Amino acid sequence: MNTTWSRFNITSVTLGFAFLYLPIVLLVIFSFNESKLVTVWGGFSTKWYVSLFQNQALIDAAWVTIRVGLISATVATVLGTLAALALTRYTRFRGRVLFSGMVFAPLVMPEVITGLSLLLLFVAVGLDRGFFTLTLAHISFTMCFVAVVVQSRLVTFDRSLEEAAMDLGASPVATFFQVTLPVILPAIVSGWMLAFTLSLDDLVTSSFTSGPGATTLPMKIYSQVRLGVTPEINAACTILIAIVATGVIIASVVNKRREVQRLRDEQAALRG
Amino acid sequence: MKSLGSIRRDFAPWNDPNAKPYIQFENVTKRFGDFTAVNNLSLTIYEREFFALLGASGCGKSTLLRMLAGFEQPTSGRILLDGENLAGTPPYRRPVNMMFQSYALFPHMTVEKNIAFGLKQEGMPKADVEKRVAEMLKLVKLEPFAKRKPHQLSGGQRQRVALARSVAKRPKVLLLDEPLGALDKKLREETQFELMDLQQQLGLTFVVVTHDQEEAMTMADRIAIMDKGEVMQVATPAEVYEAPTSRFVANFVGNVNMFEGKVAERTEKTARITGSTGAQILVENAGDATAGADVSFAIRPEKIRISSAKPEGSTNALEGEIYDIAYLGDMTVYHVKLSDGQIVRAQSMNAARISDDPLTWNDRAWVSFRPDAGVVLTR
Numbered sequence: 001m002n003t004t005w006s007r008f009n010i011t012s013v014t015l016g017f018a019f020l021y022l023p024i025v026l027l028v029i030f031s032f033n034e035s036k037l038v039t040v041w042g043g044f045s046t047k048w049y050v051s052l053f054q055n056q057a058l059i060d061a062a063w064v065t066i067r068v069g070l071i072s073a074t075v076a077t078v079l080g081t082l083a084a085l086a087l088t089r090y091t092r093f094r095g096r097v098l099f100s101g102m103v104f105a106p107l108v109m110p111e112v113i114t115g116l117s118l119l120l121l122f123v124a125v126g127l128d129r130g131f132f133t134l135t136l137a138h139i140s141f142t143m144c145f146v147a148v149v150v151q152s153r154l155v156t157f158d159r160s161l162e163e164a165a166m167d168l169g170a171s172p173v174a175t176f177f178q179v180t181l182p183v184i185l186p187a188i189v190s191g192w193m194l195a196f197t198l199s200l201d202d203l204v205t206s207s208f209t210s211g212p213g214a215t216t217l218p219m220k221i222y223s224q225v226r227l228g229v230t231p232e233i234n235a236a237c238t239i240l241i242a243i244v245a246t247g248v249i250i251a252s253v254v255n256k257r258r259e260v261q262r263l264r265d266e267q268a269a270l271r272g
Numbered sequence: 273m274k275s276l277g278s279i280r281r282d283f284a285p286w287n288d289p290n291a292k293p294y295i296q297f298e299n300v301t302k303r304f305g306d307f308t309a310v311n312n313l314s315l316t317i318y319e320r321e322f323f324a325l326l327g328a329s330g331c332g333k334s335t336l337l338r339m340l341a342g343f344e345q346p347t348s349g350r351i352l353l354d355g356e357n358l359a360g361t362p363p364y365r366r367p368v369n370m371m372f373q374s375y376a377l378f379p380h381m382t383v384e385k386n387i388a389f390g391l392k393q394e395g396m397p398k399a400d401v402e403k404r405v406a407e408m409l410k411l412v413k414l415e416p417f418a419k420r421k422p423h424q425l426s427g428g429q430r431q432r433v434a435l436a437r438s439v440a441k442r443p444k445v446l447l448l449d450e451p452l453g454a455l456d457k458k459l460r461e462e463t464q465f466e467l468m469d470l471q472q473q474l475g476l477t478f479v480v481v482t483h484d485q486e487e488a489m490t491m492a493d494r495i496a497i498m499d500k501g502e503v504m505q506v507a508t509p510a511e512v513y514e515a516p517t518s519r520f521v522a523n524f525v526g527n528v529n530m531f532e533g534k535v536a537e538r539t540e541k542t543a544r545i546t547g548s549t550g551a552q553i554l555v556e557n558a559g560d561a562t563a564g565a566d567v568s569f570a571i572r573p574e575k576i577r578i579s580s581a582k583p584e585g586s587t588n589a590l591e592g593e594i595y596d597i598a599y600l601g602d603m604t605v606y607h608v609k610l611s612d613g614q615i616v617r618a619q620s621m622n623a624a625r626i627s628d629d630p631l632t633w634n635d636r637a638w639v640s641f642r643p644d645a646g647v648v649l650t651r
Binding site: 158167174 | 363369378379393394421423437441
């Protein structure tokens, strides 16, 4: 394989990364802008971060977002895991193909339709829109992502592990909690994290299903931007980026370490 | 006839009409949709027996084992263990443990925890669990690896953990599904003897499923040879090899020469068989072959003598030409083409370094055998 850096390679890498990260870099830079004008550099300052933490409306919105994210991701993980179990384990029931297709349809469903249909449902059953309906909506659209992640793990799950547990005297319930669940736990955790992330940055579905007093951070940011971008918003976004980036970096470092450790163990085992 | 099995070891409850059966399959049938995996099968296994189910893949041997473990329910018929009908007893309430082909070790638990799993399920006190686990680790010589996870072990070590885990509960019966299938040849041979020692030491009943006839012959007290969901023969390894009761069994176990023919003459003990080209063979052990019946005469290659001159006084001698020779060091295998075109495989031990009757390709040669060297098969 040719590993030398040709001029063409360098150009394409630069262009690609610029395309991906230039907007984000600009946003981060301007969050430290002294000037109130978003596009004019007026010197370095952290004053927007200070004023951000004094903006009660934004802090409230962030709190709502986190609560909705935690609750909806947890409920969606339970439901999604159950759906994945049903779809991989009971492969012979009538209408299985239809059912599995329907579980995954929301993945490709335009969000506007998801949001609108949920809104219609809530209105039809007479639910007042607010924190509760917002959480329900988030559960509904993140559940299928969890189901996909957990199902892909279950497909490769060695069923003889469960048979071995039962053979050794564990009841089906004990087998599930002592063997199945611990083995598929990494997939369930990634499903939860995916659901949480999706819930955090959702705007469209939230706008349809939320009501007074339950404004999420993306909704708040979007509505403020319509009145004009303030550097405060840049600061809020920079913090979000920092949180997400830290999470991703920690996760990949941990994964990498575990992988290296596993390889080392396996080689040690081979040597006896 | 004295059983060949009793020579090997003084343990033969199957010859004792008063012996109590331990595991009984009574007319067991198992169907998966249109496919019949096990067909009206009856089988008796005795306590402390090392019993092997031998057959090609798809013959129903694993299904039989899984029915005994409780993972499959028979479509009809019943299975008794120590006189008790197992129908309706789920796997987790059967006094039977299984060692899985894939070992099925719990990847998230250490070796210790894997072995302790079954004991904890039955609510054994913690101190007793620890004692039993230590005992098991010692039994399979894995004490230094107690704290390791399965992925930190070699294939042979994993196999031992699986074994220790499955015997830790002292089951009435240990089921082994291709226990040595994943090991390399050298390790497999060592482990065969270890399994036999272990079975003697613990006094358990072992039922092992295997497709490897050598494995079954080495380890088992008796072997059931299966084909298409049916048992073809149940006998000791020596009987299966020396006295097969059907063409299938004779062909399945070891190498064999088959002569097709008709019974021309039948006395109480002997039969004269005429081949399709007129060759005559006189045999003992004619079984139930009646005069005029179409039969096969099966004879193992090592029972055939090969010589350059016609052996004197031999009842059965056939002339041919040496077609192929395979020198294997300890023995030489000759393929001799008879005048009717049939190839006969003859095997001779190289007891001396230099043969006093050297034979080479295309030599004329005689193959001869004693009347009691083979068996007559009608099925």
